[in-house]
Amino acid sequence: MIVLKFGGSSVSTPENILKVLAVVKSHASVNELAVVVSAFGGVTDSLINTSRLAEKGDLAYKEELKKLEERHLTAVKELIHATRQSAIIANVKFLLNELEDILQGVYLVKELSLKTLDFVSSFGERLSSYLIAEAFKENGVPAFAADYRQLIITDRTYGNAKVKFEVTNARVKQYLTNTNELPVIPGFVGTTEHGETTTLGRGGSDYTAAIVAAALDSASLEIWTDVNGMMTADPRRVKNAIPIEELSYEEALELSYFGAKIIYPPTIQPALSKKIPIRLKNTFEPAAPGTLITQNPRQSEAPVKGIASIENIALLTISGSGMVGASGIAMRFFGALANQKVNVILITQASSEHSITVGINQRDATRAQLAIEQEFQLEIQAGIVDKVNIQNDLAILALVGLNMKNTPGIAGKLFSSLGRNGINIIAIAQGTSELNISCVIQKKDEEKALNTIHEAFFLSDIKTLHLFVVGTGTVGATLLKQIKNQAFNLYKTLAIDIKLIGLTNSKQAVFNEKGIPWAQWEEIFEQKGQESNIEIFVERMAELNLPNAIFVDCTANPDVAATYKFLLERSISIVTPNKIAASSNYHTYKELKTLAAKRGVKYLYETNVGAGLPIISTLTDLIRSGDTVHKIEGIFSGTMNYLFNTVSADKKLSTVVQEAMDLGYAEPDPRIDLSGKDVARKIMILARETGDNLELEDVHIKPFLPANCLQDSPMDQFWQNLRSYEDTFEGQRAEVESQGKGYRLVASWEDGKARIELREVDKSHPFYSVSGSDNIILFTTERYKTQPLIVKGSGAGAEVTAAGVFADIIRIAN
Ligand SMILES: NC(=O)C1=CN([C@@H]2O[C@H](COP(=O)(O)OP(=O)(O)OC[C@H]3O[C@@H](n4cnc5c(N)ncnc54)[C@H](O)[C@@H]3O)[C@@H](O)[C@H]2O)C=CC1
Numbered sequence: 001m002i003v004l005k006f007g008g009s010s011v012s013t014p015e016n017i018l019k020v021l022a023v024v025k026s027h028a029s030v031n032e033l034a035v036v037v038s039a040f041g042g043v044t045d046s047l048i049n050t051s052r053l054a055e056k057g058d059l060a061y062k063e064e065l066k067k068l069e070e071r072h073l074t075a076v077k078e079l080i081h082a083t084r085q086s087a088i089i090a091n092v093k094f095l096l097n098e099l100e101d102i103l104q105g106v107y108l109v110k111e112l113s114l115k116t117l118d119f120v121s122s123f124g125e126r127l128s129s130y131l132i133a134e135a136f137k138e139n140g141v142p143a144f145a146a147d148y149r150q151l152i153i154t155d156r157t158y159g160n161a162k163v164k165f166e167v168t169n170a171r172v173k174q175y176l177t178n179t180n181e182l183p184v185i186p187g188f189v190g191t192t193e194h195g196e197t198t199t200l201g202r203g204g205s206d207y208t209a210a211i212v213a214a215a216l217d218s219a220s221l222e223i224w225t226d227v228n229g230m231m232t233a234d235p236r237r238v239k240n241a242i243p244i245e246e247l248s249y250e251e252a253l254e255l256s257y258f259g260a261k262i263i264y265p266p267t268i269q270p271a272l273s274k275k276i277p278i279r280l281k282n283t284f285e286p287a288a289p290g291t292l293i294t295q296n297p298r299q300s301e302a303p304v305k306g307i308a309s310i311e312n313i314a315l316l317t318i319s320g321s322g323m324v325g326a327s328g329i330a331m332r333f334f335g336a337l338a339n340q341k342v343n344v345i346l347i348t349q350a351s352s353e354h355s356i357t358v359g360i361n362q363r364d365a366t367r368a369q370l371a372i373e374q375e376f377q378l379e380i381q382a383g384i385v386d387k388v389n390i391q392n393d394l395a396i397l398a399l400v401g402l403n404m405k406n407t408p409g410i411a412g413k414l415f416s417s418l419g420r421n422g423i424n425i426i427a428i429a430q431g432t433s434e435l436n437i438s439c440v441i442q443k444k445d446e447e448k449a450l451n452t453i454h455e456a457f458f459l460s461d462i463k464t465l466h467l468f469v470v471g472t473g474t475v476g477a478t479l480l481k482q483i484k485n486q487a488f489n490l491y492k493t494l495a496i497d498i499k500l501i502g503l504t505n506s507k508q509a510v511f512n513e514k515g516i517p518w519a520q521w522e523e524i525f526e527q528k529g530q531e532s533n534i535e536i537f538v539e540r541m542a543e544l545n546l547p548n549a550i551f552v553d554c555t556a557n558p559d560v561a562a563t564y565k566f567l568l569e570r571s572i573s574i575v576t577p578n579k580i581a582a583s584s585n586y587h588t589y590k591e592l593k594t595l596a597a598k599r600g601v602k603y604l605y606e607t608n609v610g611a612g613l614p615i616i617s618t619l620t621d622l623i624r625s626g627d628t629v630h631k632i633e634g635i636f637s638g639t640m641n642y643l644f645n646t647v648s649a650d651k652k653l654s655t656v657v658q659e660a661m662d663l664g665y666a667e668p669d670p671r672i673d674l675s676g677k678d679v680a681r682k683i684m685i686l687a688r689e690t691g692d693n694l695e696l697e698d699v700h701i702k703p704f705l706p707a708n709c710l711q712d713s714p715m716d717q718f719w720q721n722l723r724s725y726e727d728t729f730e731g732q733r734a735e736v737e738s739q740g741k742g743y744r745l746v747a748s749w750e751d752g753k754a755r756i757e758l759r760e761v762d763k764s765h766p767f768y769s770v771s772g773s774d775n776i777i778l779f780t781t782e783r784y785k786t787q788p789l790i791v792k793g794s795g796a797g798a799e800v801t802a803a804g805v806f807a808d809i810i811r812i813a814n
Pocket residue numbers: 470471472473474475476504505506507533534554555556557559560577578579607608610611638664665666667668795796797798801
């Protein structure tokens with residue numbers, strides 16, 4: 001015998017019922033089957049709501065009843081041939097009239113006992129089993145709707161009745177053996193020995209199926225739902241969740257207990273007692289293998305089989321010196337909870353015995369607190385036990401897998417992956433069986449934690465990065481274009497999945513938690529962008545609370561740079577070409593770096609110096625490997641180098657500055673380049689990387705333009721002033737050129753002093769040949785004493801800068 005159970009989603013529409021029929025028919029011998037069904041999807045909830053309306057004296061209950069009637073009668077019309085309809089409709093109406101009478105009674109007395117609610121709820125399965133049996137008959141499968149009163153016998157705990165197994169097993173055997181027709185059994189419903197209707201708790205249809213399977217010593221129990229088996233995590237919250245092929249009963253029990261809703265936890269026990277294999281299958285994808293639950297599952301390499309979570313948890317702690325060494329404390333503590341029927345989900349106790357902490361459902365917290373404080377009243381009065389401490393709004397995460405036993409490093413990996421994503425662990429519990437490691441976290445972090453852990457344990461080969469890009473100008477737009485072109489290759493070759501979650505500029509922002517498609521980011525930004533500012537953007541980003549989140553600042557804006565601290569505090573990595581933060585006061589620079597290290601995230605700004613050239617990384621590699629830096633010197637400005645390489649008698653200063661802007665070399669405000677401030681920032685950042693606590697004022701700058709070209713004035717005024725000066729400049733430049741020399745803006749740092757000056761270099765000088773917008777940086781160190789280490793190449797421009805930002809992003813994934 002094989003018992004098949006179909007849940008509410010599998011029988012929610014006539015079309016789905018025909019799929020159920022196909023599954024039944026796909027079995028070798030229909031005679032060897034028993035089918036257990038739930039109510040049509042949503043009907044149990046609807047029955048409960050209807051009862052509550054009637055209880056409140058709200059006549060709207062009649063409307064609800066009408067809808068239920070229509071739904072079932074429609075099913076008759078769609079599933080049954082016209083010739084048989086009237087008899088079946090009469091039977092359905094008979095049942096519905098009985099239901100109406102009861103609800104009328106509830107409405108009149110305005111009272112709804114648990115007993116009545118159980119009776120009302122039973123109609124969902126009674127109706128569905130009847131109609132499904134008739135649909136089977138209609139399609140050539142001899143079937144009958146089993147009478148629930150002949151099957152599962154329970155006590156009188158209405159709403160969650162306890163099964164009396166001895167009598168139930170005997171009845172099930174007697175009623176279901178020696179029948180030539182396929183029994184269609186209403187799940188969830190039971191009856192007392194006195195014939196009162198009870199229910200087995202929500203999800204109880206699975207339980208019914210397991211009880212029937214165990215009573216009949218079935219060869220297997222198949223639970224048919226709308227998902228491809230037990231998943232590695234809840235697929236609604238972890239979209240990369242995958243089905244688990246095989247599980248042991250214990251693993252399945254742990255996962256279902258900790259929230260994997262595909263199977264009702266009590267279902268496992270009857271199957272386990274008779275070693276009946278349970279298959280979890282998908283009615284809508286019957287060919288998918290699903291999950292097999294057995295005594296000795298084929299074990300995969302992975303130590304962790306699945307991750308589950310329970311939300312709305314409260315932690316309740318009792319502590320005090322009076323607990324140390326005192327016997328019977330735990331017994332009294334748990335006894336008080338048991339008396340109040342408070343279910344304890346997790347327990348941890350300090351080895352000093354100074355405190356006991358339990359995780360319980362938040363709705364039980366106050367009741368539990370009162371019960372415990374009453375139990376320990378005398379100790380609390382004497383001051384040797386503290387009042388109960390309650391922490392609300394928590395969630396429990398559980399990692400489950402038999403192979404975790406004796407596999408070192410599981411807890412370490414769990415804690416470090418949560419820590420890196422800024423998720424604080426409030427309590428931990430691990431049984432000696434090592435089947436389950438549980439930890440308590442804030443409820444707001446639950447989804448992020450599930451995704452983080454899932455990635456760490458199941459998708460270690462695929463790393464998902466969640467990008468929040470600020471700035472869609474020269475660098476930002478080029479970066480987005482580069483990622484768009486490379487995203488697929490990165491996924492294929494490096495298993496890095498880069499998702500663009502948020503995008504903003506100075507005017508508008510757009511978000512998509514699932515990822516803004518790379519191919520359409522421009523249209524989406526244009527069409528769906530909403531007015532925003534950096535504060536709103538950053539708040540929303542923090543609210544989303546995604547793992548592996550990276551903030552990419554492609555602006556030159558101080559307000560954006562001012563958000564870094566907030567972001568790092570929330571364990572969000574930062575990648576930026578914006579030099580403002582790293583070149584602001586030394587305290588801020590140091591604070592951000594320390595904060596990033598403390599939070600285990602990255603603050604990367606390689607492009608702050610030399611755009612895409614590996615300057616900062618080269619310097620830090622030298623230092624980390626024990627070298628001592630004596631001097632840094634070079635050409636650090638692409639704009640200025642381009643300018644000195646391009647200005648001529650025919651191409652004046654203002655024309656070339658405009659060109660440098662158009663080519664994407666210059667800062668959004670070109671005076672930052674022309675004044676030497678941009679170079680000052682760069683040399684200072686490098687000096688700081690060596691450990692020097694230089695401030696911007698300490699950098700000696702000798703400007704080459706008159707003050708009126710550099711002052712803070714409207715741009716029109718700037719251009720006018722520049723044009724008035726350009727002939728003078730051209731005269732000086734031509735003079736230098738006539739001596740076989742050229743201008744270069746050189747920055748240097750040595751002995752703790754940084755300076756920026758315009759130098760005239762002749763053709764023999766290595767700086768003379770630095771062409772176009774290139775940069776050259778020379779590091780003179782203890783190891784590179786006679787011949788400095790030189791980095792040279794394109795030092796400005798959208799493509800190279802964006803590539804450098806992109807490389808920093810990938811560095812985070814690695
Ligand atoms: N162009 C280059 O060769 C290099 C540039 N950089 C740096 O890259 C950064 C970006 O430069 P570009 O792309 O040339 O600038 P850009 O002026 O072309 O673009 C700046 C973007 O930032 C946005 N923005 C400004 N304020 C904002 C705010 N408060 N909130 C949100 N968005 C805001 C603007 O709307 C614009 O989309 C600058 O910090 C620059 O120093 C660094 C290395 C090389």
